[in-house]
Amino acid sequence: MRLQDKVAIVTGGGSGFGEGICKRFAQEGCKVVVNDINPSGGERVAKEIAATGGRAQFVRGDVSKDADWAHLVKTTLDGFGALNIVVNNAGTTHRNQPVLNVTEEQFDRVYAVNVKSLFWSAKHCVPVMRQRGGGVFVNIASTAGVRPRPGLVWYNGSKGAAIICSRAMAVELAPDKIRVCVVNPVIGETGLLTEFMGLPDTPENRAKFIASIPLGRMSRPVDVANACVYFASDEAEFITGACLEVDGGRCV
Numbered sequence: 001m002r003l004q005d006k007v008a009i010v011t012g013g014g015s016g017f018g019e020g021i022c023k024r025f026a027q028e029g030c031k032v033v034v035n036d037i038n039p040s041g042g043e044r045v046a047k048e049i050a051a052t053g054g055r056a057q058f059v060r061g062d063v064s065k066d067a068d069w070a071h072l073v074k075t076t077l078d079g080f081g082a083l084n085i086v087v088n089n090a091g092t093t094h095r096n097q098p099v100l101n102v103t104e105e106q107f108d109r110v111y112a113v114n115v116k117s118l119f120w121s122a123k124h125c126v127p128v129m130r131q132r133g134g135g136v137f138v139n140i141a142s143t144a145g146v147r148p149r150p151g152l153v154w155y156n157g158s159k160g161a162a163i164i165c166s167r168a169m170a171v172e173l174a175p176d177k178i179r180v181c182v183v184n185p186v187i188g189e190t191g192l193l194t195e196f197m198g199l200p201d202t203p204e205n206r207a208k209f210i211a212s213i214p215l216g217r218m219s220r221p222v223d224v225a226n227a228c229v230y231f232a233s234d235e236a237e238f239i240t241g242a243c244l245e246v247d248g249g250r251c252v
Helices: 016-027 039-051 066-080 104-131 153-176 193-197 203-210 221-232
Strands: 007-010 031-036 056-060 085-088 135-140 178-185 243-246
Touching (some): 007 016, 016 039, 031 039, 031 066, 039 056, 056 066, 066 104, 085 104, 104 135, 104 153, 104 178, 135 153, 135 221, 153 243, 178 221, 193 203
Parallel strands (some): 007 031, 085 135, 135 178
């Protein structure tokens, strides 16, 4: 198993990409802390992992909050005795709409969840990883930070910031044997799909977005999860600061 005996925090683990990541990590022998702001989703994922013989624990928390990160890390160490991997997957967006229509409240929430969460994860997890001789961050950004779509200006910007912050962290933390990598999914089959499209989720509307993806479909949680497994595993021990587009060719 590629993640045997490792311990991972996965934020936004109660649905979508995060759920896929949690379940794939557990299949690879990882002990998983499922973080989500939604207890019903997070608890369900943790129970489903346990039902298949894996080890998982749900911890509720808002990734934009200092105190919630402190609680998340403490609970992880108390429950599993280690922290090797952090997957910053939790994210949000404003609805696809003209740039001037986005409210200040929407803007602030997008940057709090998509960018400030990285600040808090570093504050609380880097000292633990340093003490234990290393670790891995896998940050889920987006193709929106590489090849932005119109209508998502401030979301695009938040993901661009996440990519640059991750790469800068990778260089700064390399002497501590802490790796930082990025996965950039294309639009996918998640709960935020209608927000990204700015349209009802119909086959016709999906087709408009799929037309821009050379491999002819949206991303799926397992696509993103498989990329995360590689980055988090010892197979990638000499890889840091890397960005992997899981996008069916969208960014080519």
